[in-house]
Amino acid sequence: MTKRSKIPSPTIERLALYSRPLQSFVESDTPIVSSEKLAELCGVNPAQVRKDLAYFGEFGVRGVGYDAQELLREIKRILGTDREWTICIVGMGNLGMSLVENDNFRKRGYRFVAAFDLDSRKAGRRLPCGLAIQPACNIPEQVRGLGVDLGIITTPSREAQRAAELLFKANIKGILNFSATQVRAPECCIIENVDLSVKLENLVYHLETLYKGMPMK
Amino acid sequence: MTKRSKIPSPTIERLALYSRPLQSFVESDTPIVSSEKLAELCGVNPAQVRKDLAYFGEFGVRGVGYDAQELLREIKRILGTDREWTICIVGMGNLGMSLVENDNFRKRGYRFVAAFDLDSRKAGRRLPCGLAIQPACNIPEQVRGLGVDLGIITTPSREAQRAAELLFKANIKGILNFSATQVRAPECCIIENVDLSVKLENLVYHLETLYKGMPMK
DNA sequence: TCGAAATTGTGAAATAATGCACATGATTTG
């Protein structure tokens, strides 16, 4: 039990997924939820829900279900989202701005504490949230000084690796990269690459296959 | 050997991934690429690259490698991205605007042909790209009339299902949903849910686990 | 109080995905 070393990584993604409907249950004063209900809302198998949770302990009551509030608390603890995480963001174009403005991150306990851009016309500008955009060359000093937890890269693809290098220099431990190039990182930094158009292409493939009358995966 | 019916879905995601460096090779006049090089750039195992491709045919030359241009063309054909796909987008807030403005989608052969919002102050406004935002109630008629291929949902979470229903009514076949609720769809429509904060929570979990016990600095 | 219904937790089977290792064919070099 609780040997984190061999927990399937799909399990982790699903735990985050489960927390969304759980939050709703808590907000709507629905105290008890079953693996079947949760599974349905998240589009997975009920046994999967139970097994995912079982990696970390016994949170339910047989014949009854799970206490929504308690389960949500446990999942947050497991994921590490029961505390605030600070974020800096590099590349204040359309997507970067959109992310900083987005309220959901704040609600989930993330806080943007620094924003950077290479463009000298942008550097100095103050964002609605109160942050001032700083020149990218400040990254190592600023990010290290503030002890920022996470970095988000929203620069053009060709600049992504360079942006990442500055973050490594600042000793950052985790990066979410939205550009279309896979950023390469040293051992000590975890990268999550999120290429949005890969998602679109997935969709396109499935449609294409479907239209051709072939059975779908 | 082209039996599409049992192709692993991770394979499809990786094919899209491979196309990024391949594009660069083509643009920089590098004619030949090996599975090893491609694998390195995409952060996967070389045998994986070869196996992924082998599901669809023999595209390489033993002892030599793959012709970058030809391989790129084949991958596009396999994915279905060798033709234009039209997109409509529902919810023209920060993220929606950002997606419509993004040039990469156009470069990859996607074309936004309609944009919708519920907000009556937004409806009617013209976007830089030339599209005019329409009221959401126009979706069924407009989307069906234009024969739009794909839908993107960027409304607040609580509105996502409603937005989706309008798209179903318009007989749309695939939807990319950026809101934090999993949209439920009829058989005839494929949904890809992309919850960005799930990605962040993944990162947080791994950091938390990695540095459990050790002082984070 | 008892039996039926509900629902969890879990071992074991089934299914899916990955990666090794080598036969195969191309190319280069001496």
Next chain:
DNA sequence: CAAATCATGTGCATTATTTCACAATTTCGA
């Protein structure tokens, strides 16, 4: 032209993940 080198394609072992199926536990109603 033979040998060395390179890199693909693939059968198979390995590893990872999902799902089944059922014992265990709780609740409820007669």
